[in-house]
Amino acid sequence: MMKAHLLAIISMIVSVVLSLFVLCMVILMMFGMDNGCDSETDTSQFNGVGGSGGIWTQKGTPAYKNAKDTFDFWVAKGMSGAQVAGIVGNIGGAEDTGFVLDQKELSGGSGGGLYQFTPYSKYLNDAKSDKSWSVQNQGEVVLHLEPDTIAAYFRKTKNSSPEDCATDWMNMYERPSAKAREQTNGARRAAARTAYQLFGGSNISGKDSLLGEAASTAGAGEAADQQNNSCDTSGGDTASGKWGWPFKTIPKDGPTRYENGQQYGHTGMIRGGGNDFHDGYDFGSAIVGAGQPILAVHDGKVFKVANDVGWWYVWVKSSDGYNEVYQEAFNGRGDIAVNEGDEIKVGDKIGTLSGSHLHLGITKKAITSSVQSGYSDDGTWLDPIKIIKEGINN
Incomplete structure (x- = not known):
């Protein structure tokens, strides 16, 4: 009698363990399916830069939100999906920010922020800075500091692929050393393609009229330079x-x-x-x-x-x-x-x-x-x- 009772207890324990195991597997599969299907983008070729804000290609993380907000900022300025992907790809593919807004340069340099303002205080001291390190304000400071560069990038890349936009942004705005170009260009280009797919870049066309002051003033200045010398x-x-x-x-x-x-x-x-x-x-x-x-x-x-x-x-x-x-x-x-x-x-x-x-x-x-x-x-x-x-x- 005791033997039968003992077997029943063991059988019940095994049943509970098996049930818990199956439940755990179902939960893991659900999370796995959610991570794989949460986006239409295949990011397997580029996993994103991680930091305290998480992986920027992973929805739900602060890094993803900052990357998306950065994308939307430049779209609102009139850039195409490919042009914006080139910018986001540089931030997410080669810089040390991990889309942490006020991240100082991890390599020990003097830069900081999404756009690696060099030195770090360059953003804080600019007339347009509200010192918040927000996505919006950092973008406005970039426009204020380098309107000619932004306008030139906008004109040059109107018909470019996300990958080529990433290379042009690297050369025209980031301006790294020759060695850094060689080492990081591939990562920047891959990240630009990921951003283009992740944020629907193929559906966004550039709008000349929205680029605003950077395009109008810088473009006019350059034209005067070239025509009138x-x-x-x-x-x-x-x-x-x-x-x-x-x-x-x-x-x-x-x-x-x-x-x-x-x-x-x-x-x-x-x-x-x-x-x-x-x-x-x-x-x-x-x-x-x-x-x-x-x-x-x-x-x-x-x-x-x-x-x-x-x-x-x-x-x-x-x-x-x-x-x-x-x-x-x-x-x-x-x-x-x-x-x-x-x-x-x-x-x-x-x-x-x-x-x-x-x-x-x-x-x-x-x-x-x-x-x-x-x-x-x-x-x-x-x-x-x-x-x-x-x-x-x-």
């Missing part, structure tokens, strides 16, 4: 036609030597664009002298002093159509002696050579479009040595 300044005629060398140590006939890769044109040294074209001339400190004053090579008006491309630069516009860019020479703002709006003459001090070299670039086209031709021998960037020599002799 004149400065957008109120300072009158500031070009005397004279030219000079950027360092007193350079003889009248020009540099007598340079290190390989510093010269203008095809140098035999492969660069970030995948070829050997160098769009300017590098005046190396080992040749011209470290700590030397950098002098204006042409009359003009200082249009911009900034470090939004990863290094400090001075952009001068001359009323005869030339743009002169002094870059890669300054370790900090304190090494630059001029301010935006300053009228300068040949020989005036631009700053001090604190870096390894001065890269001097000269073009007669708008800078906003010229940056896209940085590695292209298409006539956009001119030979500084030839122009200065001819200017001095004439």
